[in-house]
Amino acid sequence: MNILNKLGWSDFFDSSLTENEKENMIIGRVSTVNKSNFIVIHENGVKTCELAGNLIYGLEENERPKTGDWVLFIDYGDQGIISRVLARKNYLSRKKAGKEIAEQIIVSNVDSAIVVQCLEIGLNLRRLERTIVQLHNCGITPIVIINKTDLSIDETQQEVFDFMIKTYDAITISAKDGKNINLLQKKIKTGRSYVFIGASGVGKSSIINALNGNEELKTEAISESVKKGSHTTTTRDLYFLDSGGIMIDTPGTREFGLTKGISDDTSSGFHGIDDYAKECKFHNCTHTNEKGCQVLKAVKKGKLSEEEYENFMKLNREMEHYESSTKDRKQKGKDLSKIIKNMKKSGYKNR
Numbered sequence: 001m002n003i004l005n006k007l008g009w010s011d012f013f014d015s016s017l018t019e020n021e022k023e024n025m026i027i028g029r030v031s032t033v034n035k036s037n038f039i040v041i042h043e044n045g046v047k048t049c050e051l052a053g054n055l056i057y058g059l060e061e062n063e064r065p066k067t068g069d070w071v072l073f074i075d076y077g078d079q080g081i082i083s084r085v086l087a088r089k090n091y092l093s094r095k096k097a098g099k100e101i102a103e104q105i106i107v108s109n110v111d112s113a114i115v116v117q118c119l120e121i122g123l124n125l126r127r128l129e130r131t132i133v134q135l136h137n138c139g140i141t142p143i144v145i146i147n148k149t150d151l152s153i154d155e156t157q158q159e160v161f162d163f164m165i166k167t168y169d170a171i172t173i174s175a176k177d178g179k180n181i182n183l184l185q186k187k188i189k190t191g192r193s194y195v196f197i198g199a200s201g202v203g204k205s206s207i208i209n210a211l212n213g214n215e216e217l218k219t220e221a222i223s224e225s226v227k228k229g230s231h232t233t234t235t236r237d238l239y240f241l242d243s244g245g246i247m248i249d250t251p252g253t254r255e256f257g258l259t260k261g262i263s264d265d266t267s268s269g270f271h272g273i274d275d276y277a278k279e280c281k282f283h284n285c286t287h288t289n290e291k292g293c294q295v296l297k298a299v300k301k302g303k304l305s306e307e308e309y310e311n312f313m314k315l316n317r318e319m320e321h322y323e324s325s326t327k328d329r330k331q332k333g334k335d336l337s338k339i340i341k342n343m344k345k346s347g348y349k350n351r
């Protein structure tokens with residue numbers, strides 16, 4: 001396998017190149033996005049690159065290179081100039097925090113997400129469900145990890161702990177003493193890209209170090225009083241494991257605002273719901289009051305807990321709100337361009 005393939009290159013990207021580009025450009029993968037430049041890994045090393053002038057103003061925020069993107073650049077010695085960002089195979093996004101209805105791309109071209117929670121900060125099923133649903137929206141398969149199992153488990157957490165293993169095949173590991181790191185290692189394939197997701201301090205960087213058998217990445221202890229990590233990792237960075245596989249470390253993410261519409265899959269990704277929803281009488285059942293709704297029936301019969309049902313409905317409402325708001329915005333954009341067109345037709349001149 002050549003270096004580009006090890007970096008995740010595939011026919012999907014290769015087929016988008018023109019002959020001219022193949023001859024004159026260098027192919028690279030964005031490892032880190034800095035304020036004013038990009039760190040790009042390529043066949044012969046690492047290059048600090050900037051965007052070509054026409055891209056600086058020509059690209060919208062989400063079209064600019066993100067960690068994981070493939071780019072073409074020209075080498076000018078001490079720096080490279082990026083001339084094109086290749087179309088993405090997929091990307092992980094979330095709704096921007098706050099009231100604004102906008103999507104924020106976190107990383108591009110990833111095969112799997114390693115979703116980490118830990119015993120020290122505490123397991124949080126609601127947060128896991130939310131993350132899994134968003135990964136499902138983005139077409140990315142999750143690998144769920146419970147870290148810091150060298151610490152004793154709080155009694156109140158035992159039920160969630162068991163549930164996560166049963167429902168999500170969670171792998172219970174300790175980055176500290178190396179327990180079950182081999183089980184995670186087995187899931188990692190050469191040339192595939194894995195993004196780490198989880199709150200600050202759960203041990204994302206420590207796990208990458210453990211997988212690599214060394215101490216390359218910076219890690220930091222959790223504050224005793226607030227049980228919070230200190231946001232040690234501040235950029236999204238791409239690492240090669242000696243054993244193959246590309247790891248993308250990210251800063252801790254607290255919230256995963258949901259988007260919808262990337263995946264045309266009608267299933268929800270929410271555990272336990274889809275099996276019932278498939279059997280509902282109406283294919284567009286909203287599971288609120290319809291006759292023949294199997295989800296409601298499952299709740300009634302106690303097969304599905306009310307808490308799970310309510311959380312499912314809450315996430316659904318959030319996605320619907322996002323979807324209808326973006327549709328509204330697109331419609332408004334269309335209306336405006338119509339008005340401008342008509343204005344031009346009727347002889348208006350932009351002086």
Ligand SMILES: Nc1nc2c(ncn2[C@@H]2O[C@H](COP(=O)(O)OP(=O)(O)OP(=O)(O)O)[C@@H](O)[C@H]2O)c(=O)[nH]1
Nearest residue numbers: 175176201203204205206219220221231232233252
């Ligand atoms: N006891 C124990 N501590 C661990 C384990 N894994 C990581 N830690 C500790 O937890 C703290 C946080 O680990 P990091 O790897 O920095 O966490 P992170 O998720 O990368 O945090 P951010 O970069 O802030 O998002 C460090 O003090 C680690 O030594 C583990 O398995 N057991």
Ligand SMILES: [Mg+2]
Nearest residue numbers: 204205232233
């Ligand atoms: Mg970190």
Ligand SMILES: [Zn+2]
Nearest residue numbers: 280285287293
């Ligand atoms: Zn239903």
